[in-house]
Amino acid sequence: MEKKQIKEPIRKKWIWIALLLIVIGNVPWYLPIGSYEPLIFGVPYWALIILAFSLILCGFLSWVTLKEWDIVEDEEEAEKRGRVNE
Amino acid sequence: MNDLVFAGLDGVLILLAYAIVMLLIGYFSGRGDKTLHDSLSNYYLAGKNLGIVALFFTLYATQYSGNTIIGYAPTAYRTGFSWLQSISFMTIIIGVYLLFAPRMYVVSKKMNFITPADWIAHRFKSKSVTILAVVLMLWGLGNYLLEQLVAIGHAASSLTGGTIPYQVAVIAFVLVMLIYEWLGGMKAVAFTDVMQGLVLMVGIVIFLVGAVYLVGGDISSATQYIATNEPAKLGVPDMMTSINWFSMLLLVGLGAAIYPHAVQRIFAADSERTLKRSFSRMAWMPPITTGLVFVIGILGIALIPNLDTTGSEQLVGLMANEIAGINGFFYWVMIIFFGAIVAAIVSTADSVLLSFSSIVSNDIYGRFINPKAPEKKKVMVGKVTGVVAVGLLLWIAWNPPATLYEIFVLKFELLVQVFPAFVLGLYWKRMAAQPVFWGMLAGAIIAGVLTWTGYKTVFGIHGGVIGLAANFFIAVVGSYLVPLTVEKEAELKKIDLA
Numbered sequence: 407m408e409k410k411q412i413k414e415p416i417r418k419k420w421i422w423i424a425l426l427l428i429v430i431g432n433v434p435w436y437l438p439i440g441s442y443e444p445l446i447f448g449v450p451y452w453a454l455i456i457l458a459f460s461l462i463l464c465g466f467l468s469w470v471t472l473k474e475w476d477i478v479e480d481e482e483e484a485e486k487r488g489r490v491n492e
Numbered sequence: 493m494n495d496l497v498f499a500g501l502d503g504v505l506i507l508l509a510y511a512i513v514m515l516l517i518g519y520f521s522g523r524g525d526k527t528l529h530d531s532l533s534n535y536y537l538a539g540k541n542l543g544i545v546a547l548f549f550t551l552y553a554t555q556y557s558g559n560t561i562i563g564y565a566p567t568a569y570r571t572g573f574s575w576l577q578s579i580s581f582m583t584i585i586i587g588v589y590l591l592f593a594p595r596m597y598v599v600s601k602k603m604n605f606i607t608p609a610d611w612i613a614h615r616f617k618s619k620s621v622t623i624l625a626v627v628l629m630l631w632g633l634g635n636y637l638l639e640q641l642v643a644i645g646h647a648a649s650s651l652t653g654g655t656i657p658y659q660v661a662v663i664a665f666v667l668v669m670l671i672y673e674w675l676g677g678m679k680a681v682a683f684t685d686v687m688q689g690l691v692l693m694v695g696i697v698i699f700l701v702g703a704v705y706l707v708g709g710d711i712s713s714a715t716q717y718i719a720t721n722e723p724a725k726l727g728v729p730d731m732m733t734s735i736n737w738f739s740m741l742l743l744v745g746l747g748a749a750i751y752p753h754a755v756q757r758i759f760a761a762d763s764e765r766t767l768k769r770s771f772s773r774m775a776w777m778p779p780i781t782t783g784l785v786f787v788i789g790i791l792g793i794a795l796i797p798n799l800d801t802t803g804s805e806q807l808v809g810l811m812a813n814e815i816a817g818i819n820g821f822f823y824w825v826m827i828i829f830f831g832a833i834v835a836a837i838v839s840t841a842d843s844v845l846l847s848f849s850s851i852v853s854n855d856i857y858g859r860f861i862n863p864k865a866p867e868k869k870k871v872m873v874g875k876v877t878g879v880v881a882v883g884l885l886l887w888i889a890w891n892p893p894a895t896l897y898e899i900f901v902l903k904f905e906l907l908v909q910v911f912p913a914f915v916l917g918l919y920w921k922r923m924a925a926q927p928v929f930w931g932m933l934a935g936a937i938i939a940g941v942l943t944w945t946g947y948k949t950v951f952g953i954h955g956g957v958i959g960l961a962a963n964f965f966i967a968v969v970g971s972y973l974v975p976l977t978v979e980k981e982a983e984l985k986k987i988d989l990a
Contacts, residue, residue, distance in 0.1 A: 469772075
């Protein structure tokens with residue numbers, strides 16, 4: 407049988423660069439200290455920026471977990487199906 | 493926490509109901525499985541066969557304790573909007589999992605690991621490295637468990653308005669926990685986590701609804717109040733706080749992902765697919781858990797202003813009192829919610845205790861004291877030691893520390909020092925035992941000394957992170973100095989995947 411291409415997140419540099427960029431954006435070090443206006447629906451503008459980065463972080467990690475990780479899944483699932491069919 | 497005026501006997505009834513449900517789940521999960529107590533893998537890892545529902549909820553209920561609510565809402569109250577960091581530092585844990593969990597899962601199945609120390613022992617073949625790692629892990633787990641035990645008592649006694657005194661509440665719930673864990677091991681822990689996780693999720697949402705109702709449905713009035721009275725809590729934090737924020741991401745991310753009970757959930761997954769899907773869902777949990785708790789704390793600033801540090805620790809109880817006063821519906825929901833907090837604390841404590849027992853069973857008794865003992869005996873030794881450890885911790889718990897958050901940081905400081913050995917060792921074959929040992933030891937000493945001498949952070953960076961940097965440095969530079977032998981390299985080929 408041909409050797410299947412495995413997907414392991416650690417081997418993909420772009421994942422970690424993207425993660426680093428998101429994390430850097432997630433901490434408000436680059437915004438003027440003490441500022442909070444404009445308030446948008448009562449929420450300080452910077453909190454919305456941070457919240458947006460937080461949600462991007464959630465979405466990114468959730469997506470990477472599903473799409474870029476595949477080592478033994480196919481074999482395991484095939485084995486499971488095999489067991490059911492026995 | 494203050495006695496809640498809203499609950500007395502009603503609170504007792506609800507707590508009793510939770511206790512009975514937990515016991516029933518524990519009883520049924522252990523029943524009918526004759527091999528459960530004969531095998532380390534069956535008892536401590538549910539036979540490495542947890543499906544998606546159980547795995548997801550056991551990850552969730554273990555990671556988010558009742559403390560997440562009782563402790564984090566006051567922190568948001570005191571620090572303001574910079575506590576948004578609680579969303580990202582809980583999310584980043586999944587990112588750290590991605591560093592090692594995919595390969596760790598495969599290796600753990602191949603080698604039939606029970607505890608994280610199995611991996612350390614397999615990788616470094618060094619008694620001193622294994623023992624040091626075991627000591628750090630037990631230390632972290634012990635401290636964590638202690639914190640949960642203290643919290644159970646506070647939550648339960650305040651729920652019942654003192655009808656159940658603090659000590660009785662702790663003992664009663666610890667007994668419930670010990671019994672269901674004794675009966676069903678990891679299976680009982682995971683299945684009770686499904687119930688405990690669900691009530692926690694729902695409870696937080698309803699609590700927030702009540703809090704929003706109290707501010708008149710208008711969040712901007714709350715922030716307007718903060719802008720007028722405490723603008724510092726609304727503004728962009730200073731540079732020191734931002735550095736501290738980065739440091740928190742590192743400390744919690746690295747520390748929480750390699751918690752022994754967290755790692756053992758990787759071992760316990762029934763398949764890669766299950767593990768992936770659980771993590772993928774977990775990545776979305778921080779906004780709806782710590783995120784909502786953050787909002788609760790912020791609304792608290794406007795609802796119950798001017799609490800000092802000690803007073804603010806009781807914020808959740810104070811707000812619950814007001815929410816319960818809205819009407820009969822909220823009254824009952826608040827009682828159920830406080831029961832949920834107790835349940836959520838128990839669900840974290842039970843996982844920590846199980847992990848503690850497994851390390852005693854497998855790594856101390858099974859590895860060093862009596863390796864030839866049958867597994868049944870090893871399981872029994874772990875169970876009994878767990879009960880004794882809880883007894884000891886309870887004795888300490890009668891003098892609970894004032895602020896919950898303080899001990900939360902403390903447990904990560906030392907535990908995180910296992911990270912280089914655990915994760916770098918998975919990919920870097922040159923990594924050698926001796927430098928790993930000295931790095932781990934130096935990191936732990938630096939972290940411990942800095943914390944105990946009052947330098948919990950230096951320029952906003954946690955002592956644990958500084959220790960970790962030294963640890964990495966020693967482990968990496970040292971490993972380059974130790975020559976790699978051919979046999980060692982051949983042996984380590986086994987951890988390669990492709």
